[in-house]
Amino acid sequence: MTYPTTLSVALGDRSYPIVIGPGLLTQPEWLEPHIKSRQICIVTNTTVAALHESKLRQLLDKIRPDGQITSVHLPDGEAFKTLETLATVFDALLADRHNRNTTLLAFGGGVVGDMAGFAAACYQRGVDFVQIPTTLLSQVDSSVGGKTGVNHPLGKNMIGAFYQPRAVLIDLDLLQTLPDRELAAGLAEIIKYGLIADADFFLWLENNIEALNRRDPEALTYAIKRSCEIKADVVAKDEREGGLRAILNFGHTYGHAIETEMGYGTWLHGEAVAAGMAMACELSVDLGWLEPDVLKRTQQLLEAAHLPSKPPASMTAEAFLKHMAVDKKVLDGRVRLVLLKGCGHAVITTDFDPALLKAQLQRL
Ligand code: NAD
Numbered sequence: 001m002t003y004p005t006t007l008s009v010a011l012g013d014r015s016y017p018i019v020i021g022p023g024l025l026t027q028p029e030w031l032e033p034h035i036k037s038r039q040i041c042i043v044t045n046t047t048v049a050a051l052h053e054s055k056l057r058q059l060l061d062k063i064r065p066d067g068q069i070t071s072v073h074l075p076d077g078e079a080f081k082t083l084e085t086l087a088t089v090f091d092a093l094l095a096d097r098h099n100r101n102t103t104l105l106a107f108g109g110g111v112v113g114d115m116a117g118f119a120a121a122c123y124q125r126g127v128d129f130v131q132i133p134t135t136l137l138s139q140v141d142s143s144v145g146g147k148t149g150v151n152h153p154l155g156k157n158m159i160g161a162f163y164q165p166r167a168v169l170i171d172l173d174l175l176q177t178l179p180d181r182e183l184a185a186g187l188a189e190i191i192k193y194g195l196i197a198d199a200d201f202f203l204w205l206e207n208n209i210e211a212l213n214r215r216d217p218e219a220l221t222y223a224i225k226r227s228c229e230i231k232a233d234v235v236a237k238d239e240r241e242g243g244l245r246a247i248l249n250f251g252h253t254y255g256h257a258i259e260t261e262m263g264y265g266t267w268l269h270g271e272a273v274a275a276g277m278a279m280a281c282e283l284s285v286d287l288g289w290l291e292p293d294v295l296k297r298t299q300q301l302l303e304a305a306h307l308p309s310k311p312p313a314s315m316t317a318e319a320f321l322k323h324m325a326v327d328k329k330v331l332d333g334r335v336r337l338v339l340l341k342g343c344g345h346a347v348i349t350t351d352f353d354p355a356l357l358k359a360q361l362q363r364l
């Protein structure tokens with residue numbers, strides 16, 4: 001494979017490149033075209049800053065030796081994905097007199113990316129930003145597609161905007177410091193793309209899961225690239241989630257119920273989605289839409305990726321139903337689910353007998 005490898009999110013005059021490869025933070029040519037002025041604001045968190053900010057600083061020194069660089073270190077964690085924390089980004093931008101030509105660099109996982117993107121959407125009614133994702137999950141999912149925002153005490157990701165970055169720069173070297181559990185959480189989203197859109201990719205994942213677990217650069221590059229291609233294609237067809245884009249939430253309705261019931265942070269998002277995908281496959285089998293063999297293969301692949309293939313033992317049918325009833329995808333009182341009609345073919349549907357869902361949950 002030649003490095004870096006590049007693809008595009010096709011959104012007319014808002015189209016942007018996704019560049020994937022090792023060593024991108026040592027190669028000025030990928031970031032330089034997206035910096036409009038000497039003002040740059042790095043938005044990161046305390047963990048990523050300690051591990052990797054010096055490399056980004058060295059790159060900016062090469063691109064803009066005369067640069068005025070502001071750096072905001074957010075506290076680490078989903079609990080800080082709030083309007084209060086977001087305000088500290090605006091405080092820094094205003095204190096350092098950043099104007100409308102400034103560029104924000106979202107340098108972190110999905111929490112940082114969603115917040116920096118939302119800050120860019122709001123600051124002076126919109127300034128440029130570049131995603132430099134540092135977790136596997138953010139490299140294959142949250143940095144692409146322009147969903148930005150923060151949580152509200154009454155709901156996750158409830159305040160936000162669709163706002164696309166100017167570029168997504170995925171430097172594989174950043175993954176070297178990622179904890180194993182966070183790597184596995186990213187693999188869950190990668191497995192999702194195979195199940196919803198590409199049966200051949202699912203087969204490739206089955207054959208290459210050990211290479212991915214040991215962070216083989218070639219295997220990771222291919223898996224990230226194929227995931228981003230699938231996401232970019234869906235986003236290009238349905239940027240604002242009028243319909244199709246909801247397939248990206250495969251496993252998430254069950255998964256959100258697990259996350260909420262267990263308390264955020266007990267199970268990582270990717271872990272809850274993994275169990276949720278196995279459950280969505282199981283219901284698809286119960287409906288006669290999916291061959292039982294695909295369910296078995298999915299469970300085996302999740303386990304090989306060190307992910308759960310079942311919900312936690314403490315989850316009851318009542319807990320699932322309570323949380324699923326308030327999911328964003330509920331339509332006119334009916335739970336809408338993303339299910340499979342064959343490996344690689346997701347559908348968004350209310351067209352199933354709710355008794356089958358109930359029976360599935362009561363088997364737990
Ligand atoms: P995260 O941002 O919390 O990162 C996970 C942990 O890894 C954090 O402790 C972080 O500091 C640490 N970390 C980041 N990079 C590291 C590195 N290179 N080495 C060592 N540690 C590192 O979590 P996440 O899984 O990246 O993202 C989850 C968030 O993404 C959620 O808020 C979710 O809502 C959001 N999300 C958004 C979208 C979207 O389309 N916008 C899609 C999926 C998820």
Ligand code: GLY
Pocket residue numbers: 141144145147245248249
């Ligand atoms: N992660 C779901 C989406 O981007 O639509």
